[in-house]
Every structure is written in structure tokens, then in C-alpha cells.
Amino acid sequence: MTRPIILTTGQWADLPLEVLAQKLQAWGYEGVELGSGGDHFDVEACLSSDRYAREKKDLLVKYGLKCYAISNHSVGQCICDDILDERHKAIIPASVWGDGKAEGVQRRAAEHMINAAHAAVLMGVPVVTAFTGSSIWRKLYFWPPTSDEVIEAGYRDFAGRFTPIFDAFAGLGVRFALEVHPTEIAYDIHTMRKALQAVDHHPAFGINFDPSHLIHQFVDPVKFLESFPERIFHMHVKDTRRNLDGFNSILASHLNFGDPRRGWDFVSPGHGDVDWEQVMRTLNRIGYQGPLTIEWEDSGMDREWGAQDALALVRRYSFPASGQAFDAAFARRE
Amino acid sequence: MTRPIILTTGQWADLPLEVLAQKLQAWGYEGVELGSGGDHFDVEACLSSDRYAREKKDLLVKYGLKCYAISNHSVGQCICDDILDERHKAIIPASVWGDGKAEGVQRRAAEHMINAAHAAVLMGVPVVTAFTGSSIWRKLYFWPPTSDEVIEAGYRDFAGRFTPIFDAFAGLGVRFALEVHPTEIAYDIHTMRKALQAVDHHPAFGINFDPSHLIHQFVDPVKFLESFPERIFHMHVKDTRRNLDGFNSILASHLNFGDPRRGWDFVSPGHGDVDWEQVMRTLNRIGYQGPLTIEWEDSGMDREWGAQDALALVRRYSFPASGQAFDAAFARRE
Amino acid sequence: MTRPIILTTGQWADLPLEVLAQKLQAWGYEGVELGSGGDHFDVEACLSSDRYAREKKDLLVKYGLKCYAISNHSVGQCICDDILDERHKAIIPASVWGDGKAEGVQRRAAEHMINAAHAAVLMGVPVVTAFTGSSIWRKLYFWPPTSDEVIEAGYRDFAGRFTPIFDAFAGLGVRFALEVHPTEIAYDIHTMRKALQAVDHHPAFGINFDPSHLIHQFVDPVKFLESFPERIFHMHVKDTRRNLDGFNSILASHLNFGDPRRGWDFVSPGHGDVDWEQVMRTLNRIGYQGPLTIEWEDSGMDREWGAQDALALVRRYSFPASGQAFDAAFARRE
Amino acid sequence: MTRPIILTTGQWADLPLEVLAQKLQAWGYEGVELGSGGDHFDVEACLSSDRYAREKKDLLVKYGLKCYAISNHSVGQCICDDILDERHKAIIPASVWGDGKAEGVQRRAAEHMINAAHAAVLMGVPVVTAFTGSSIWRKLYFWPPTSDEVIEAGYRDFAGRFTPIFDAFAGLGVRFALEVHPTEIAYDIHTMRKALQAVDHHPAFGINFDPSHLIHQFVDPVKFLESFPERIFHMHVKDTRRNLDGFNSILASHLNFGDPRRGWDFVSPGHGDVDWEQVMRTLNRIGYQGPLTIEWEDSGMDREWGAQDALALVRRYSFPASGQAFDAAFARRE
Amino acid sequence: MTRPIILTTGQWADLPLEVLAQKLQAWGYEGVELGSGGDHFDVEACLSSDRYAREKKDLLVKYGLKCYAISNHSVGQCICDDILDERHKAIIPASVWGDGKAEGVQRRAAEHMINAAHAAVLMGVPVVTAFTGSSIWRKLYFWPPTSDEVIEAGYRDFAGRFTPIFDAFAGLGVRFALEVHPTEIAYDIHTMRKALQAVDHHPAFGINFDPSHLIHQFVDPVKFLESFPERIFHMHVKDTRRNLDGFNSILASHLNFGDPRRGWDFVSPGHGDVDWEQVMRTLNRIGYQGPLTIEWEDSGMDREWGAQDALALVRRYSFPASGQAFDAAFARRE
């Protein structure tokens, strides 16, 4: 059970893929999850050209890398979000945004997501990682008083928009891995349970496990994994540090990432509050077989220093599980 | 420095004010903050009738009570909120909702807030407690990527809408006490600082201090008080308990109050995580002279049992400050 | 939902029942769980005399008390324990001990337990509280190496001995409440689950919930209650304090109760590590309707002082649950 | 074992003793430790008049009070302190200060301490509570580098000055109770051990146990008591609260008592970090038979409110020890 | 003071000693504690052949290794255990088990233990590590009520059986190192004190210090070492992790090692709750001169990966003590 250690490329979109690939090979990475920024990956280009997928794979092979997943987070965000603004426009293709009217954007985003599954087939990867958006995220704090029915409607909206997508994925043999994350339909254990129920536990619907989004919620990543052992389709190695001193709020005070007054922030893996050893042991225990995907983000550390530091961290905890039942092998314990 | 212990009536709107007043007298309360539900208080009725305010005051006097503040929270919510829905409609007067189009509702809500100050004058109370709403609350989590400019615009919007209100309050000698609270323009120390800056520290703008909204953010109520000692215009005795066991999220999982899976919930004062002794000592130290206003809310306790329990709690911590400098009075310490 | 506050009489067996009853009335108790020591209760006398049960009940009524349960712990211990010694002999009737050979004692103890259910019918009480003993307790620490099969055999032994007992109880409409406790077949959440499975979730088999036996195991009493909400047939208000300073062991060092070097000890309710408020709220939430039974034991406190202190504690946390859904009743929350 | 609850009068020296005695009787106190401020007690006056002691006792008896100890802290401070300044002058009789040259002051202070033992005999009290001062306190932090010999010399100085005092006390049947306290020769467990060794465990030398001086040192009061069970001659009920938030220093920043920036401060008993229940249980266990002496000091609370609050606290924890071995009395535990 | 880092071979009994020795040399180990499983070491073969010991030593020398101790744990277990079953039979030589009747097994086990000392002499090693068993372990929880006399009898039984063994060891110049461990006569600080008293502090009786057995008891390994500085004859580097989440019991729920529901489990050194730095500093301070013996056991990690990881851990903390008194060497500190 030696799992490849790879990088998700979204935060490196300013570098041409080939430049990044060279670096990754030099550092010792074994593959990538391709993000859609820069020249890294373009779903529609992939579908419209016979050569696109082959050339991407060839480029990666040249540097000893393999693609394990396609990321389509930004477009996914626009499928259930129903209040859209310039922030959404900035992160999705113009063809999806169109005139920016919500219902049309949502519909085109859903189509694009299915296209991403087709692209995954062409790339030979088994999973698309993504967001879903949510029509009820902004009603998180139950004031003004919010009825249970309002919340139920939000999950039904998700089910209505995503069941056809999951059906399409299932037909193509590709899995959809939601990055459980605030702003999405599921962001913790209880909401993930609810989301699974909403789509009748659709077999194509699973999780891109990223503990950095759980830590600032005080959700234990180990309990999360144990709650959904069959649904961990992909995982991100990313970390968060809580910074609570009585002045700072866990809600982060409308301050941007990197501001020391925030109650929490993303940090390079191993520099935050994730207990990586227990996460890795639990992944061993539940039989997760996918890649260990470093998603690197830390406003206080040089990016290239960090990418190498993170790789070393993951290797430190990548010990194999015991190959045998313990007491079966030994005559005694002392 | 014996401060009156009173009740804010919002959670008792199902009882006629006179029924409630009888109970309060029997339990030992000294006054009320009048909420706008049921027959408790109606801003517009107050302004349109010469007798309204006098009759309310007489009724209270009959039961040994006095009114110390007017609550106008719900209408305040609609001044800066720009995405309005049925939840808002349910909590404000039909005259303010009108056709429900945002800009009109916001304008009428602002007018109503100024009317509340006029009503306060008629009632002889020095403070209106309220919410402000916020055009940026729903952008709390900075995804999709949110620029600082977007946030600045939100504070400017608040300043633009509220400066005239604060001017009107100042002209009437009434103070506006924002209940610092998620969903509002300020909900913690950093955002309250930002809000004060946005309105140039307008003298009519202060705080209805309610520690129950800080506890689940991990903000220390004592540090909050010490940050704004001059701006504490009113305070609520209300409590919150965090319930974090690794399964539950501090964001509360879109579950309603009272659900044991929430990561936090409101509880009767003294049954949660507020350190009341330190809060009370700090109020003594900064010279807060207003009432101690119990706001009672606990989904797991009988309301009348709780109202009496809360009063006993407040009395337990209502010790007078030392009347003299300590070492000045004593020959020595051993 | 006002539950009676009663006392279990085992620790007071040195006092004649009438003397104890007088005291209980004076202190404000509402009833008893009768233990089998002294003249308090004798299962076999009860079955052999028409008057016995009536006279006991009359005596209790004379002091305003009612019997809510029969305790048959000591005899129960001898049903599954298969290594018996003088310690067992000292606590059970001579008729059950007989010649002291294990299998015979175990069989006679099982018969006596069924008799206790008959006695409960005569007394008009719905529940017998008891222990079960265990043939595997002494193999708790898995050294020498212990196979899973050895453990499974222990649970099968329990099922074999107790299923007929539970059947008899069910036939009589009486419930068997195991005090989950080290030395018994179930002493925590995982072993209670296992015990329930072993007897196919027999409807007559439930729990006498006593958090004092969980605290020194670091099991959360609230999580215990939430794991078996339908099986809480009775409960004991008893407390434990952990005393871990690096020198003391949680296993208690073969030191007797009351020795300050123990890593934990029993203490009067409210003087230990049980979070009574959360226990009581959870009992409210799961709808427990039985008595709140104080079991008093504290080696460092006068017994009569303690019995009154404990009653005051229970009253402090015996607040009624909310009579109504919270948001349904109120127009708004502020 | 019902121990009297009394007050030490030092902090009330601004009130004539009779005024204080009236209040104490009204509040329910049973006696006093007389301090030397105001008209409370004067060692030299006591020795020079046949009537002085009798009149003091009569006055106390008039209000149902008894004197249990004489406090002579301030004079004691000047016995080992060898750098004296205006601060010392302010707290001792002019006759002891004289010309203020250190060696003379120290000698006269020692004589006065022996006089205090004579006065105790006249008053019929068995213990004088006091300080010792220390010639090495100011070398506490070992910079500039301090040799062990320098420290040893400090303890020898203490032994040289105090052995004659302890001999005199022993001859009179009076005990000397050092309030273990920073600035004295002993202020924690290790220094008390050292001080006892320095005077060969003189039988007249013991402890006035006051946990408020241990809490800010992070010394556990229970471990302190267990270290010197035979030497607890008297005790003070006084409390301390640590106030460490990352900004404040446990060394208190040269800020006076009452300043909220201090890392710790004295507070009314039960409002600080002393675990009174464990202190009281330990006093029971080691067989302490003396009074429970409230020393009241809290810069943030009204003094008279506090004196009554403290009395209620002590009563709450003054439960008698168990009168019998637990298992001896009961047939069984369930 | 460079102590050799070695491995105890019990958990590797499935590998022929030579295969293991090759691996140990490659990894950098310096020696072994020989366990009695597989072909590693056989006490009786050693005594019956002139060549056995020499050949074992030669084999080790071939791989740069040395033997520092003989382990005879399993046979030791049967000396005081008086309830024996198949679990015991499985771990001891058939010649010791014989007909399996307790008293005979106990006697033969005692003889075998003395033989182990003879074998140690032949091997040139100064210490035999072992267990003792205990006739009272199964009475750990004091229910049914257990008298102090029952416990005292258990220690007397130990003294009676082991004093002749210790005498024999002393005569041979070999030391007996009990691995302080649940199921043995001593398993924590208080019981080790008791065991030492029971044999009048026999000079041949000491400790094989293994902190993994203390951690789940909440006993501080540093306090353990400081309590018996002269008696640490050997030590094991082994680790334990507590896994207490409110559902799990520190008593481990009759679940086997490796089950994630256990309240604690063994883990590779450095992956658990032992504070190795403080353990190593304390070993330096008390002058422990023996080997640092890794005992490797972790149900969630590959054994060979772990053996190397553990060696690296021990090296990291194997810093030499300061060679000189600190202040003696330096002119000053800044």
C-alpha cells in the first residue's frame, strides 16, 4: 500500500505546467491533480481536440509524473449558488458565465461538470474533484429565524441539480469527489450525512477529504473519516492553524487570509493543528488507496520551500500498515 | 453602584405585557427592555397616540417595573441586509416590508429606526437596542476569492445608511446600541473596531454587549469589554455553551437551536461558558452604569424556572466594587 | 416531568429501615430503592409470607415514601462469576452459597434472581437492579495473550445463564437493570453493546445507569446515555473523582476506597467529575421517566451531611425541560 | 471536628475593634485572630498592663467571639530582612524601628517577637502567626550568578536569629506559625523543608497555611499540606486568581494589587484558583484542629459583602469527615 | 555515557536469530535482549550444553551485536499466578507446564527462573528480565468488598515464592528486573513500593522500566524513575497512546490490541504519549548505565519500518549529559 504523493496544481497556475512539472520531478513528487487555471487543464479544449489529453499526459510522463484527478472546483461552485456576483465571474470560464443570470449560469455550470467527467475519461483518471455551491450556505446562522423547511429545500435543490450529474458520472465510470468545505452543500459530518441522504447515497457521490476545512470547525478529521469510510474518493494534504487568543474570532472577522488577526488560517502541512499521524493511520485502516495530494497554501512561507517541506512531512507519516495480525505472528508479548 | 436587574421581553411575546409584568414582579425583577412583539411595544402606535407611552409606563409602574430600553432589532436587520426573503418579512411590520423590494425596505427600515428614537424619548428611555444587518455578512468565508475592496464597500454601505440615523439619535439624546452578533455589521472585536472607524466613531453609536454571541466565536467577553469601555451602552445577560466533541461543528451544521448535534447553543445564564464573575468585575471596572438585562433563551429548560434561576445568578455576581482603594485603608496586609 | 428523588438503601443497612425512613422523610426524600442488607428487604421472606410486602409498603407510606426498585446486586454477581471465594460468600444468603462450589452457587443465584422478580411484583415495583458477574472480567488485560474466542465464550456464558432469567422477568412484566460496572459483563459502551447483542437485545434487559463507574474509565456519561436511550431502566446519582497526579494509577494500586493514593475514588454527588447538568439534560432529552436515585458513598464526608447535600444537588439540576419548541412560541430572537 | 470560623483583623484596622466585633457577631463569625493595627492589639500594652488582656477578652466575649491567635507579621518581617527602608518603618512600632539601622532593628524586632509570645500567654491563645523576613529573598533570581554558599548563609542567618525565639516560645508553650509567603525565609514546599532543616525541626516552628501565596507560584496547596501534616499550626482562608493571557506576567510587572494588568491578584475566597474542597478534605485527613481563619482581601469587591460571602463559602466546605471506616459499616456496596 | 541501543527479540520470534541479527546490524543496532521464542534462546538448552552459550554469542558477534539481557517473562508469569489456563500453557515450555496443576506449575516455574540466572552467567549478562505473576491481580477492583488482609496475603505469597529466587540470583551475581506491568505483583509506583517492602528491599530485586505500561495508567514515567533511582536495572523503549474520546474506556473494553475502539494501545516509540526527552534526561540524571532496549510493537505500522524509525528516535534523544557543572565553567550568563 504505497500511495503516490502528488500535488494539486491550482495554487501554481501562474507557472506553465511544464515549468511546474520540472520542479515537481526535482523535488520528488509522483504526480498531479490538474487544476483548471493557466495552461494546466481546460475541460472544453480537452473535449474538442483529439490530441489535448494525449499531449498533457505525454508532458507529465516526460517528468515522471502521472495525473490522478481533475479539479473542477470553481465551476462546481456555480451549480447550487444562486446569488452570483463578480467573485464568481472571476473564477469561471466566460462561456459558463454568459450573461451572468443565475439560473443560466447554474445550468451551464452543470453541463460543464458533466463535460469534466468526459475529460477525465479521456485523461484516464477516475475522479473529478469539485465544489457544489449551496443555496442555503448564506442562511448558516439561523437569524432571521429559519425554518427547517427552508433548509430542507436547500438540500432538495442540491439533489435536483446534482442527481443528473452523478448519473452521468456513474455512466462514465468516473467518481465525483466533493471537497467538504464551508460554502458548499456539505462542510462537516452532519451536513455530509444530510447531503448523502438527499441523493439516496448515489454511488458516484463521494468526498475529497481535506482536513484543513474541518480543523477551524473543531471537527475531528479522524471521526470524519470513520463516518464515511467508503466515500473517501480522494484526499488533500492541507493544514489549518487556529489562532484564538480571546481577541480573534473563529469566524475570521471578514479579514483576508494571511492577516494575523484572523482566528484561523491555512498553513503548510504539519505546521497547523491537523494530527497527521492519526489521519494517516485512519486512512490505512479504512483502506484508502488513492493518492496523497498536497494542496499547498500558506501566506507566511515561501511556496517552493513549502512544497518540499510538505513532501517530507507526508513521507514521514507514510509508513506501511502492519502486514499481519499482530498476535498471530508472535509467540508472546512482554 | 446597584444596577437594576431587568428582562428583555422579546422571548415572552406570547404573553400579554401585563401577565408578564405580574410574573416579573413576583420573581423580583426591577424592569424591562421592551421588545416589539405581541402587545409589548409598537413604535408607530407610540408616535401616533398621546396616551400610548404613558399607559405603558403606568402599567409597568403598577408592577413596580421601569422601562430601560426599547428593542428594535428586527427592523434594524433590514437596513443593511440587501438580500431579503420570507424570513425578513416574518419579523417586521407590514408597513416596513411593503412590496418587499430590497432598496425600499431598507429605506423604510431606516426611517422606522429613527422613529424608534422618537418613541424612546416619549418613553423616557436613553437607549434603543438593535441590529444593523450587513451587506457583506454572507461573504464571510472568503470563497470565491473576495477582495478587500468588496469588504470595504460593505462598511461604506453601513456608514452611508447609518450615519443619518446616528445623527438623528444624537439630536434626540438617544443612544443606539448595536447588539454585536453574527449576521450584523459587527460581530466581534475586529469588526466592531472597523464599524466604529466607518462612522468616524459617531458618539451615538455604541454596543449592546451580549457575551452569548462571542462565546461560540471564542472571543473573550472580558477582552471585548476592555476594548470598548466607553461604548457599552447596554448589556444582555445571556449565555452559550460550546458542545464540541469532534463530531459537531462550531458552525452548527445548519441545525436549528435545540438540536444536540449543534456545536454550540444558547443556554440559561450560568449554564454555559460565559465567565460571569469576570464579566461583572469588568463591568464594575469600566464603570458601566446601565441595567443588567436578562435575555432568556434555552431550548432545554422550562422558561419560568429559568427566568428565576437567571435572576438568582445575576444577584450572586452583583457584588459592589470596593468602595475605597485597598491599601489606602489598611495598615498592612499579611 | 417531575421525577421522584429517592435513596438506594444498601449503604445504610446498619440502620433499621424505619429509622432510615424517618430520616429520609425529614430530609425530603420521596422514596427508596430497597437493598437486601439488614432488615431492608429479603427476597425469600417476601415470597414466603403474604404480609411481608404489604408491611414494607405500609412502613414506607407511613413516612411518605414509596419503593421504586429492588436491588439484588450481590446475588447477581454470583451468576456469571466462576471463581468464587470468601468475598462472595460474605455478601450473599447462606442458602445461595450452600457448599460454595461454583456451578451450584451460580445456579442457585440465578433462581434467586428470578425470585427477586416475583418479589418485585408483590412490591409493585417495575424494576430489579442488579449485577451479573462475568467469567471473563479477570481476563481484562490481554496478557497472557487472549484470543477473541476466549472473550466470545464469556459473552456466550452470560447469554446462556441470563436469557432464561430475562424470559422470566419479561413474563412477569418486570425489567432487569444491570448496573454497568467493572467486574460485570458490561462496564462501558462497547461491552454493553456486546452484551445486548449476546442476548439478541432481549426486551427485559436494560441498564441501571450510574455515571460513577464511567468517570474513572474516562467514558462520557452523556455519550453512554445517547448510545442506549431506550435501555435506561433506572439510574443512580453517584459520583467519582479522578485523582491523577503522576504518582497515582487510574487502576487504583490495590488500595482500598478512601486511601488518598488511589487514582480515583467515590465521592458525594457534585463533588466529583460527573457533569450533572449535562447528565440531567440528556435524561430529559431521551425521556427517562424513572426516579433519580441517590446512592451515597464518600469516605471523606459524614454520611448524614452528605445525604442532604446530595438531595440539594439533585434538586438544583432537576429543572423541567422546555414545554414547547422554542422558536414556535416566540416571534423572534434578539 | 467542628472548627470555629474566624476572621483575622488586619485588613479592618480602620474600624475600632468593638465596631468590627459587632459586625462579626451579626454575620455569624465565631472568633478572631487579632492583628496589631488600630486598637485591635498592642503587644507592649498587653505586657505593661494587668487589665489589657482581660479587657480585650471581655470585649470579644460580649459579642460571642473568642481570640484564637495573635498576628505579629510586620515586626517579624524585620528580623531577617537586612535591607530596610521606609516601607518597613511604616509598618512597625516606632520603638522597634528606633534609628532604623538594620542590625538594631533586627535585634529589637526579635525581642518584640518573644514579647508577643508572652502576650499570647496572657490572652490564652496557643499560637502567634508571623513573618520572618529573609536576607536572601532579594537574591531570588540567580543573576548575577549566585553560589549555593550565599543561599546557605541566608538559612544560617535565619537559624541564628530565630532559634532563640523558638526556644522562648517553647518555654512558654506557644507555637510560632510562619505564614509561608514570598519575601519570607520559606515561601513554598522546598524552602519550607530547607527552613525546617536549618533549625533542626524545632518543635515550636510551624506553619500558618495560606494557600493564596501558593497559587500564583503554581504550588498545589494539597501537596503542601501533605508535605507538612504535623506542622500546620494555623491556617488562613484566602484566595488568589491567576490572570495570564500572554500579556501579563506571573511576576506581576511591578504593578500594585488591584491593577487588572497583574498576572495574579488576591480575591475573596472561592473567587480564585484555590480548590477549597480538596484543601478542606486534606485538613480533615491530616487532623488539623485549629480555626478556619478568613483573611479577606479583594480589590474588586465591597469588603462587607465579601466577609459574608466568604463565611458562606467556608461553611459550604466544612462538612465533617466520615465518622467511621466506610466498608466496616456497610454490608456491601452496589 | 553512551549507552548501547539494542532490541528485545520477543516480537521477532518468527525470524531465525541469524536473520534477525543481519537486519539489526544493517539498521545500526548494537545488541539484543534475547527472548525465549523460536530459536532465540532456550534456558534449559543453555544449561545442558557447553557450546550453546558460546555459539549464541559468536553468532551475535558475527553481526556486531552483543547480548545484554535474557528475557524470561512468560515463565515468570506462572510463579505467582494461581489460576492458570490455556493462555498460560501456550506461552511456557511443556516441561514447566507438566500436568498444569497450579501449585506444581508454580514450583517448576520458580526452578526454571533460577535456571535462567545460571544461563545468564553462562551468557555473561548481568540481568534477567521477567514477570512475576500475581495471586491478587484479579482482585484489582475491590468488588466484592476486599479486605486489606486479602491484599496483604497476596504480597506475602509473592515474598514467599520469590525470596529464594532472589537469593539464588544474588549468589550468582545476576539481577532480577521485574517489568512493572498490569497483571504482575507490581504495576505502578505504589505497588512497586509495596513489593519492595514485601521482600525487605532484596538487593537482587529491581525493575525493567517500561513506560508503555505506565502511560495508560496516567502514571508519570519521570516520577516513577525518581521514586526508584537505584532499582532501575534495565529499561524498555516502548510507547503507548491513549485514545479517549468519551466512547472508549481506559480499561480497553475486552478488545484486543489493534482495535481502534480500545481506550489505549501500544505504538512505535515516539508515536505515543511517552515524553521521551524527559525520560532520557531523567535516566541521565539518576545515572542509569544499561542499554536502551527497543521493544517494538504497533498494530498499525510495518514492523521493519518501525524498528528503524524507533532507532532514529532513540538516537535523537540520546544526547550526553552535561560534562561539567554549568556555572563552574562559565564566567557569566546573559
Added chain:
Amino acid sequence: MTRPIILTTGQWADLPLEVLAQKLQAWGYEGVELGSGGDHFDVEACLSSDRYAREKKDLLVKYGLKCYAISNHSVGQCICDDILDERHKAIIPASVWGDGKAEGVQRRAAEHMINAAHAAVLMGVPVVTAFTGSSIWRKLYFWPPTSDEVIEAGYRDFAGRFTPIFDAFAGLGVRFALEVHPTEIAYDIHTMRKALQAVDHHPAFGINFDPSHLIHQFVDPVKFLESFPERIFHMHVKDTRRNLDGFNSILASHLNFGDPRRGWDFVSPGHGDVDWEQVMRTLNRIGYQGPLTIEWEDSGMDREWGAQDALALVRRYSFPASGQAFDAAFARRE
């Protein structure tokens, strides 16, 4: 922003500078802060010889080292300390001590400090690190009762003695870096603020930040840095471990460094309670540009082992800050 990692030489004064320099080069150090012990540095020799400074620099250059600061701690101690004894005499030049009368020593020490600034100019280093002493340190604990005026006088004394020194430093372009430390005029955040006020925030007066002196006070080093971001002129990498177990006092019990009964002690960096990652991130954030100066002191570790271990630690946390605003560079975050 790659800061040099250097060593302060005070603790190595027993080694000739050249011997030390050889070692430092071999280990990988980049420079030194020269202390005044042994042949390392002599202020007066430097001023009296044209060659002294050049030769020192040449010697360092020979081993690839550079001098970044001059340490003049011991002489500085005698500027404000007004009770001087043999301990002071032992650490300063005889020419400064003279006849040892306080006022004269203080005056000569002040002159010597100005000379140190001249020497710094000759050496080409921008900062002198030092102590100040304090006339009020020994009045730290406010007993006997200490007036605020007494404390104020202490700060005025400091201002009077040091303002001319700071003026001289400013004239020479050298900065004075006080090592904030118990026994000095400033030892925490509040006293540093006070000291800065006392000298009107003199631009030559700043801080030699050493977190080891804050940890045992429970002052957060990060909060310290954030309080004085402009005044961090130099920093020491030194660590402290708290050792509080209920027996030990944070005041350290008049026990010397290295005694395990102390409540805290200095340890090699990374072996104590300093959170180096947060310290380093904060230094990045506030733009500290000076050297990272290891001051090595640990009574339980070999000095040379430690110096290398410390260097490795610092390198581990010496990651560069992010070169760019995070969100500016990336198209999106997932």
C-alpha cells in the same frame, strides 16, 4: 530575507576565541555576538589599541565568521543596581568595581557602557546588547506595602542614568538592546512599556528579544514581539521549560539552575516551551532583519552536542516569508 545564524560567546568563555571559532565554522555558524569573558572581547583594550578591533575581525574572517553585536551585560547590570555585593564584583572589570561603593560603581559602569558603543563603532557592529540593572527589582513583591511612588522613582532613576547613555549611542549610530529579563528595569511587556515611557521612547533604546526569559513568566513571546515591532534590535534563540508538578514553584525555590526541583529551567532551543515556529513567523511579519543568535545553556545536555542541535533547529524554522501576496498570484483556492 536570509538572516545569519550566529552564536553569542558568553557561555564559551573558557575556550579561546580561536578554538571556538574553529568549532563554529565546522558546525556551520555564520557569525558571533562577542561576550566579554576570556579573550573574546575587552572594551577597554579595544579602545586603547589601534589593532585590537582589526585583529578580532581578522580572526573571525579566517573562520568565515562575522561579528554582529557586542555583549556588555554584566557591566550594564551595575548601572541601576544600587545594592551591590560580591556577586556583582565577580562579573565586572576591576576598574569598574573600584572600591565597590555603589554610586561610584554605577557611574563608572555608565562610562564603560558608552565606551562599549565606541568599541562597537570600531568593530563595525550596529548594536550593543546589555542589561540595565534596576533599583526596584528587589521590591518586586509588594510587601511591605509599596507605594506607586516608590516604583515611579525606580523608573526615574533608570531614565536619569540611561538617557545620557542613549544620547551617546545615538550620536555614534549604535543601538542599545536591553535583554528584557528579570532583575532588569524591564522584564515583560508592561515594564518594557513603562521603561520606554520613562525615556520618552528614545530612538537608541530597544530590545534584545530573548523568549527564554518570558516563558517562565507566562508571557507569550509572540505578543511581546507584536507589542514592540519597531524596537527589536537583536534577538537570542534560547529556551526555557516549565516544570510545574504541584511541588515546584515558578519562583524556583532559591535552587540553582540544573536542580530538577526548580519550577523552570533553561534548556537547549527546541527542548522547552517556546513555540519557535510562531516566533519565527512573527519575526518575518514584523520585518526583523538582524541575526538569529543562539545563546546556548542547558544543564542537562552536552554543550557541543547542543550547539549543533540548536543550529539544526533554527534552520528548520528559517523558512523565507512568502514572496508575494497569496491571492494575487493564484487564480483560485480549492
